[in-house]
Amino acid sequence: MEIADKCAACLNELIDSSAMHCTCCKEQYHLLCLNLSQNEYNAFTDDFITKWTCDTCRSKGRKGGDKTNTPVRGVSSPQLEFVTQRTKPRPGPSVLFLTASDIREIIRDELNFFKQQINPQLVEVANAVSTLQATISFFNSELEAMKASQAAQASKLQNMQEENTSLRSAVQSLSARLEQMDQNSRSANIEIQCVPEHKQENLVNMVQQLGKVIKCPVSDTHIQYCTRLAKMNSSSSRPRSILLKLSSPRLRDDFLAAASKFNKNNPDDKLKSSHLGIGGDKKAVFVGEHLTPALKSLHAAARTKAKELKYKFVWIRDGRIFMRKNEESNFIHVKNLDVLHNLS
Structure with a gap:
């Protein structure tokens, strides 16, 4: 087939030999219609020029059907002689001839590659999230169980505290009763303090002498028990007290009243060791309840x-x-x- 003398893009006549010839359809194109400068054309190798195919032929051989309606350049382009050529450098030949279909195919391939790369990672993340959710659920159930157990323990502790308070009150009451019973058992007892000790002392005679001094005579039949008490503090220098147990609480009260009356009537000569018939230094003597x-x-x-x-x-x-x-x-x-x- 004889080569035409017109540009297949703008349909204007070719005025110079610098044109691109398609090896498939045998059509030829102005360099300007292909957005090529003369310098870019001169940079092409002979092999590239002899094997070059136009976009129309390349789109026919690509997947997706016939794309002959895709223009290389609008047919309404102005006459070649009235077109101002761009001086800005154009991209290299590898980027010049990408159509919209090519770009969509490239994007589709990249997306598929991205899915292949990211999907396994997404699966791992999903598995990790699932495991984390299971762990959180387990710890949440354990926490709820601990809270329930803590509430039960708090209730039990509250009951124990109330019971302890009740028991302490009962113990205090019983202790007071025992203390009172112990004191009641001493209702006939008298304790005489600070009486000097002697090896050959006769405590009964001392008590009877004391009774004579305070004018509350005590006979042998009235005295049920008379002895020295052990010291509560062994390091104390005070002599051991004398415990006197009389026959009745009434006699004890009379003896105590007589001793108190004697001290009131004799403020300058209160009860001393000399009143009990003990020689030596006069030591104050105290008579009180046991x-x-x-x-x-x-x-x-x-x-x-x-x-x-x-x-x-x-x-x-x-x-x-x-x-x-x-x-x-x-x-x-x-x-x-x-x-x-x-x-x-």
Whole structure:
């Protein structure tokens, strides 16, 4: 077939020999219609020029059907002589002839490649997320079980605390009752303190001599028991106290009242060791109720508190401790240390 003298793109005549000839359809094109400059054309090799095919022929041989309607350049292009050539360099030959179909194919291939690369990673991520969800679910169930167990333990602890409070109250009540019973068992007892000790001493004679001095005679039949008590503090230098058990609480009260009356009537010559028939230095002697160890400690604390707050009177009556600040104030029954702590 004879080669035409017109450009297949703009349909204008070829005025020079610089044109591209398609090896398939034998059509020829202006360089300008192909967006090629003369320098770019000169850079082509002879082999590339002899094997060159136009876009129309290349689109016919590509997948996707006939693309003959895709123009190389609009047919309404102006005459060659009125076209201003661009001076900006064009891309190399490898980018010049990509059609929309080529670009879509390249994008499709890249997307498929990306899917092939990313899908395994997405599967791994999905598996990891699934495992994490299972782990979180397990820990959540364990946490709920721990919360339920903690609530049960808190309820049990609350019950135990209430029971403990009740038991402590019961123990305190029982202790108070036992203390009172112990003190009641001493209702006929008298404790005589600070009496000097001698190896050959006769305690019964001392007690009878004391009874004569305070004008409350005591016979042998009235004395059921008389002995020295062991020291609560072994390092103390005070002599051991004398425990006197009389025949009745009434006689004991009379003996205590007589001793108190003697001291009041004789403020300058209160009971001393000489009144008991003991020679040597005169030592003060104290006659009082026989208290339990707990009441003795409470009595000592009451005396200390009285000195601190300037209370004038501290006394014991039937195993109970009383305090009074002065003659006009009301008395205070000291039941325990809490009473002393609340004094002001």
